[in-house]
Amino acid sequence: MSNTEILRRRFLEHVGQTSPSPLMIPVARAEGVFFYTPEGKPYYDLVAGVSVNNVGHGNPEVVEAVKRQAERYMHVMVYGEMLEPPQVEYATEIAALLPQPLESVYFVNSGAEAVEGALKLAKRWTRRAEIVSMRRAYHGSTHGAMSMMGEPEGEEWKNAFRPLLPGVRSIEFNDFDALAEITERTACVLCEPVQGEAGVRPPAEGYLEALRRRCTETGALLIFDEIQTGMGRTGEMFAMTKYGVTPDIVCLAKAFGGGMPLGAFIASREVMGTLQCDPVLGHITTFGGHPVCCAAGLAALRFLQRTGIVADVERKGALYEELIGGHPQVKEIRRSGLLMAVELGSSDKMFRMMEMFASEGILSDWFLFCDTAFRISPPLTIDDAQIRDSADIILKCLDRL
Ligand SMILES: Cc1ncc(COP(=O)(O)O)c(C=O)c1O
Known part of the structure; x- marks a missing residue:
């Protein structure tokens, strides 16, 4: 039995499963926009861990920051008690990039925990x-x-x-009339500025502004989930600045940790302050803001800023669109920067693409609420030659549909 077969069998026997059909591609290492199997087969990573690896796999600056912080110290005490330089520095630098009044960063472990914290904060405040x-x-x-x-x-x-x-009600994204359902009873509205798992749905012209206005009128807090859209994915550091609307709370995770598990919900100091009293310890977390994760996230943020690659994200997304969009099998491309859905109009076609991608060395994925489209959301470090090469492979697969 080969090592990969042994790995597959143990994976199925001992690792909790999320579906009856896991991809089970063995991963030996990853670098830049590729990951490699133990036999050395390269895969273009067009998922980037679902918008996690914005700065590319094995980014040397992130790896160095992780090593340095791990050598200094890892976990010392639960979140919020000690003066931890990686947390303080990261919070300071992220706050400087966000529009006012988003200045107080509550670090957590994941996207879901950031959302939990934000919902609790909104209930507590309102x-x-x-x-x-x-x-x-x-x-x-x-x-x-x-x-x-x-x-x-x-x-x-x-x-x-x-x-x-x-007490949760849902409304249709981009439906202006449905905003009337936000009332004086509403604590908060939670919204992705670009819907991700819906199959990449950017906001309609004026929609986020109207949502902001309705929240302000009713006293409901507006929470943006920028867990997928943050850290450069849509062509600006945050989608909120791209679309010009500032929420009361923003949730970050995924690329925020530079490849390590880290999340945050961020609000004004005044709003955030309510979590510390009445009752005290309104939200607590042992590993939130882990110093190694904060060091990694900060190194990733500095990499994005130093290299200026975010400014090139929109052009790169447009290049993919130009290369693939004209194929007769492609019904539509929905996109914001390098967050892209290629619509085939049929789940059967989408699944056949996934099979072809697996053998041709491409990792893509569909969307939780849209299985008729496949995803292109590579590391933002992808270069033009890699875009053209991966687009060629995609076009060849589309030809065979
Ligand atoms: C928009 C959005 N919010 C929240 C989450 C949850 O993040 P996590 O898996 O870190 O809990 C995800 C994960 O895919 C997401 O895409």
Whole structure:
């Protein structure tokens, strides 16, 4: 039995599974936009860990920061008690990039935990209980975050785990009339500025502004989930600045940790301050803001800033669109920067593409709420030659559909 066969068998026997059909591609190492099997077969990573590896796999600056911090110290004490330089420096630098009043960074472990913290903070601040989310939204898999998956599509996942959070209503993203459902009873509205797992749905002209206005009118807090869109993915450091709308709370994770598990919810000092009293310890976390993860995230942020690659993300996305968009099998491309859905109009075609991609050395994926499109969201470090080469492979697969 080969080493890979042994690995596959042990994986199925001893590692908890998320689906009956895992990809099971063995990973030996990863560098830049590629990962490699033990036999050395390269794969273009067009998923980037679902918008995690924005600075490329094995980014030397991130690896060095991880090593340095691991040598100094790893975990000392639960979040929020000690003066930890990687946390303080990262919070300071991220706050400097965000529009006012987003200045107070509460570090957590993951996207779902950032969403949980943000929802709790909004309830605590407004003393209201109702929460509005968007249909076909994905915000994480914990009870609170899962409750935010809008109906009707989210029902399939949610029904098996009820009861979930009460008082949640979902509205259609980009539906201006539905904003009337946000009222003085609403604690907060949770929204991805570009919907990711819905199959990449950018906001309609003026929609986020109208949403902002309605939240301000009613006193509901606006929470942006920038877990997929943050850290340069849409062509600006944050989608909120690209679309010109500032939320009351923003959730970050995924690329925020530079490849390590890290999340945050960020608000004004005044709003954030409510979590420290009445009751004290309103949200607590042991590993939130782990110093090694903060060091990695900070190194990734500095890499993005120093290299200026974010400014080139829109052009790179447009190049992919130009190369692939004209193929007769492609019905539509929905895109914001390098967050891209290639719509085939058929789940059967999409799954056949996945099979061809696996043998041709491409890792792509479909979307939780859209299995008729495949994803192109590579590391932002991808260069033009790699875009052209991977687009050639994609075109050849499309020809065979
Ligand atoms: C928009 C969005 N929010 C939240 C999450 C949940 O993040 P995590 O898996 O780190 O809990 C995801 C994960 O895919 C996401 O795409």
